[in-house]
Amino acid sequence: MGSLPSEVFSPLDTNIYSKESHAMVDFIADYYRHIEQYPVRSQVKPGYLSKILPDTPPIFSEPIDTILEDVKKDIIPGLTHWQSPNFYAYFQANASTAGFLGEMLCSGFNVVGFSWISSPAATELESIVMDWMAKMMKLPSMFLFSGGQGGGGVLHGSTCEAVVCTLAAARDKALSKIGHDSITKLVVYASDQTHFTVQKASKIIGIPTSNFRALPTCSSSYYALTADTVRKAMESDMAQGLVPLYLCATVGTTAVGAVDPLFELGQLAQEFDVWLHVDSAYAGSSAICPEFRNYFDGVELADSISMNPHKWFLTNMDCCCLWIKNPYLLVDSLSTNPEILRNKASDAKVVVDYKDWQVTLSRRFRAIKLWLVIRRYGVANLMEHIRSDVALAEHFERMVNMDDRFEVVVPRKFSLVCFRLKPKFEACEEANNYSKLNRELLEDINNSGRAFMTHAVVSSTFVIRFAIGTTLTKKTHVEETWKLIQSKATDLLNRKYTK
Amino acid sequence: MGSLPSEVFSPLDTNIYSKESHAMVDFIADYYRHIEQYPVRSQVKPGYLSKILPDTPPIFSEPIDTILEDVKKDIIPGLTHWQSPNFYAYFQANASTAGFLGEMLCSGFNVVGFSWISSPAATELESIVMDWMAKMMKLPSMFLFSGGQGGGGVLHGSTCEAVVCTLAAARDKALSKIGHDSITKLVVYASDQTHFTVQKASKIIGIPTSNFRALPTCSSSYYALTADTVRKAMESDMAQGLVPLYLCATVGTTAVGAVDPLFELGQLAQEFDVWLHVDSAYAGSSAICPEFRNYFDGVELADSISMNPHKWFLTNMDCCCLWIKNPYLLVDSLSTNPEILRNKASDAKVVVDYKDWQVTLSRRFRAIKLWLVIRRYGVANLMEHIRSDVALAEHFERMVNMDDRFEVVVPRKFSLVCFRLKPKFEACEEANNYSKLNRELLEDINNSGRAFMTHAVVSSTFVIRFAIGTTLTKKTHVEETWKLIQSKATDLLNRKYTK
Incomplete structure (x- = not known):
């Protein structure tokens, strides 16, 4: 027969619950405050975490502060930050205070x-x-x-x-x-x-x-x-x-x-x-x-x-x-x-x-x-939220159209813009090279850590997907990211075609 | 073309996030503090909520305080409180501060x-x-x-x-x-x-x-x-x-x-x-x-x-x-x-x-x-948690065995005790009646709102399942619930057999 429950281990003690949950709210608020400082797509290498974490569970309890320090030190660098305003990959998973x-x-x-x-x-x-x-x-x-x-x-x-x-x-x-x-x-x-x-x-x-x-x-x-x-x-x-x-x-x-x-x-x-x-x-x-x-x-x-x-x-x-x-x-x-x-x-x-x-x-x-x-939020704000994301996508689409090195590949309907780099000068006008070129451009953008986008292939055409919808994304982010894309494109074209 | 995003609607504004999340922590702490006051199994009737809530969504945003008041007033009465210390139904879904x-x-x-x-x-x-x-x-x-x-x-x-x-x-x-x-x-x-x-x-x-x-x-x-x-x-x-x-x-x-x-x-x-x-x-x-x-x-x-x-x-x-x-x-x-x-x-x-x-x-x-x-929590506390629940179940099983109106139907291995009321006096010793009797007893217990258990039928025998494992359950809850079961059994037997 085991011993009767000790009163010491109380995993739902209300005071501890309150104290630690308030600390967690502050931790997450802090995460959002600094989210733009992190590389959007994690830059870690496969297997990074098993090199850091112990391979057996702890025998004794650890304080929440220690655990949160480890989250900051070990986990956050391994996150791809879906809530970053510069996350334009896949389709978003947009969070909100009310959702939280x-x-x-x-x-x-x-x-x-x-x-x-x-x-x-x-x-x-x-x-x-x-x-x-x-x-x-x-x-x-x-x-x-x-x-x-x-x-x-x-x-x-x-x-x-x-x-x-x-x-x-x-x-x-x-x-x-x-x-x-x-x-x-x-x-x-x-x-x-x-x-x-x-x-x-x-x-x-x-x-x-x-x-x-x-x-x-x-x-x-x-x-x-x-x-x-x-x-x-x-x-x-x-x-x-x-x-x-x-x-x-x-x-x-x-x-x-x-x-x-x-x-x-x-x-x-x-x-x-x-x-x-x-x-x-x-x-x-x-x-x-x-x-x-x-x-x-x-x-x-x-x-x-x-x-x-x-x-x-x-x-x-x-x-x-x-x-x-x-x-x-x-x-x-x-x-x-x-x-x-x-x-x-x-x-x-x-x-x-x-x-x-x-x-x-x-x-x-x-x-x-x-x-x-x-x-x-109410229906009115939710409509505004959809409309403002679509307006941002329209804004992005206009900027792409204004740079004649790029093209919008598929007409935009919602908040997703599919575009590619398609410079019109002769050296790179071999259709087969565009996919390779855009793959490299996308890799350069994502490796910078300043934005994260993904791709699609339609009719054998490699396109970069720019999906707007992350809650924190504002006009300035979209404009800065477009400048980043332009500058990476310039670097890439210089590197490849002006030797 | 829609308008560009207004800066007014900011569903992940860090200050609002902090303020409302802290309020929610307090709300939930308050819920846990008062959880024993609520009927364990909700006592509402089917369709209760559609009579209270509007059938269309609100056009404009509502403050979190209003919403939380409605949660208290409209939702909580319709909950079956899985975190109540007197929840012994199904298998538990035990919460903890760390889990939260x-x-x-x-x-x-x-x-x-x-x-x-x-x-x-x-x-x-x-x-x-x-x-x-x-x-x-x-x-x-x-x-x-x-x-x-x-x-x-x-x-x-x-x-x-x-x-x-x-x-x-x-x-x-x-x-x-x-x-x-x-x-x-x-x-x-x-x-x-x-x-x-x-x-x-x-x-x-x-x-x-x-x-x-x-x-x-x-x-x-x-x-x-x-x-x-x-x-x-x-x-x-x-x-x-x-x-x-x-x-x-x-x-x-x-x-x-x-x-x-x-x-x-x-x-x-x-x-x-x-x-x-x-x-x-x-x-x-x-x-x-x-x-x-x-x-x-x-x-x-x-x-x-x-x-x-x-x-x-x-x-x-x-x-x-x-x-x-x-x-x-x-x-x-x-x-x-x-x-x-x-x-x-x-x-x-x-x-x-x-x-x-x-x-x-x-x-x-x-x-x-x-x-x-x-x-x-660490492995040691987690082991203690399992053992203390099993010890509580042993304790409950002993109490059942000490009241000769009851029997433990299946030998207990973990923290689940399967028992039934099987009084030994002649008037109710017709085997066929035991299932009906225990079904009534279970209904009486659950209708009291003071505990919630469910049942099983094995070899045509209706048994009451007493599953221990909710985080807040202590020895006093188990003992009080056993007294409740005994008293409901006494009432039931008096009602049925001493006219």
Whole structure:
């Protein structure tokens, strides 16, 4: 028999909690105050940390001050600073005070709302906030709980989870008619610009990799998927006895911010009886502004739509909204009703049990974070936030256009500018060299530590992606970064062509 | 063209961040100070919140004080208080100051470490801390990065994600030999006590539900799965042309804390060439104490093992450790290498890219939370924490045994006591009534708001689960709760049998 609990070790002692949490607030505030001093993309070499940290855990407790000193000394140099105002890579993960406060509440309450009864407020606030978001985005009522047509939304951690779940729902609906043996006949459609998460999700749920179609797009349609391409692919597959299952359309692709034509694809999806999912992970946030809402026309024909407030909606990681017209299909596919979780409210079927709307059982109270962001800032400020990022991108695009050594490769729609160095003097006008040139330019910029961008390749063209959206980015940062890009380009061209 | 950003709306202004975050620390400290005053299981009725909250989001920003007042007034009554010292339901999700601080850092940095380059410290700290945890649990070296045999670990959000990923790896390894058409022949084995997440995961990855075996356990083996039962099931399936794929063994089942015999099951798994996964979501934490480590003997024969620090290791939600002997199988199944994420370090294959070890692309910096918990408390305190919870459970078990109206139904191994009311006087000695009686008793206890427990049914016997592990639970809480149980039992028996 062990000893009874000592009163000495009290890991939730309120006084210690307060003291150390206040110290942590100051530490993080200090981090934000100095964030511009750090190289944006970490400059460490692989394996740097195991050379510094002990390879065994400490036996005895260490004071928080010591640990925070180590965070400063050992961890911060190894971070790529996503909150740096000069972070223009991937798509941003924009943090905010309200998002941070929401995470604090989520972590402080530390409730697990898998079933309604396990924390009713967690479930009910999530349903309410999903309807709020849907209203902000002007989604059709069939996606809302309050729409009275059976629809509703759920918060996942990531788009991949949303795609896995909707794919599983679509798959099980199809297999219930044609038998499980036909799983190898099911085909998933996307474009060569669709996020790779769809291909991964498709593989996870058991679709053969040979049954995933990354349909070609081209520059003439600005890398949007055309209904004609999809129709031909589906007809060709059906002719071979395959069964079209699921089509993913994107509003705001990762590489270049392309927008697939939802209305045309939606009509096609209905004609072929395939599940249409709309992935608007990044650009979904823009739908709250009327001037961008047109990109979502046709969403009423979709079966589901997802977007990530953790990208461009001031909501700290993680937070992905998924709305679905027929959530019962999700529940049919993902529900479990073990005795151990049975309770009166669930048995009476009068509540939502979100465990049946997602992969995992455990879930964090993300709704309170999104609710806090929306309330603290309000719709007007959130619209302003989107518009100001887009205005900054327009500003950047104009500057690129004014320097005739550069070109904007794909017309900008949101806050992502895709450009490249394409000097017009003879020595470097061999098309094949541009990719190499821009790769070097990007490497020079990122190695400087003063900004971080990533790239894409479309139609064999290497482009530099300049994604605006980090919360701290102001006009001065964009202008300074443009000067940095220009100067690195000048250096590079001098180095290469004026020997 | 929109207007350029106004300087007025600054959602990461450091002064506002500091002021509001300090206020939130005080708010949460206040919550913990008063947590015993709230009903443990929320007493609200379904739909309570939509009657209170507006059905549209606010147009303009609201002050944090107003929002926090609403949290107190509208949200807290709808919470089931997982951090209440009188929460004995499910398995706990025990929070700590260090866990909370770790979440603050994770959310404050808000980096997304999907690839090494996207935040090297996030990846490297995760690998280091996974080795630390493995060493604390005395896992065999083949599960460690530093073991030199190719093994390693990753942090997921939940066991279900760990099971989906390992199942997908096992499936794809098998199908690469026998062809994708054979997916309908693959069979997954678990016991009737295994967490339902395995059945769900199996369905998600495309295994027909008819190919999932929930093999029977019985009271004589204390609800552990026997190798003999598994062997017979596998032989029977093979005789029908099916292919055994994956066996999940559990250390510390959800219903009664049963422990499957890892060594025997491991030998069998090797003989039949099936993937053995060990789920120790709850009891895994106990492996850091030598006196519980014997339950993990045989884990060296497993292909993978998972446990959740967010359950019993003072680590706030969410955090699930998964170790795997051959991570390349995970990567084979889950990797994606889109151009957009290509970078020198990944191309050179000298780094871990955790995106290929999990379902999602996005991932939070959970490693810093687990690292902070381990450093702040140290191994000695963490062992003490496990031991004191187990000692409290022993204490509770003794009290149950001393009241001859009650019985302990399944011998206790960790900090979970499964008991029931079984009064020995004639009027209620009809076995069929005990389940009804205990269901009523549990409802009476939970309706009191003074404690929250859940139930399980084993061998048709309804048992009340008393799971100890919430951070604030002290001996006085357990003793008071036992008095509450006794008094509710007395009331119930009087009400029913002394008319």
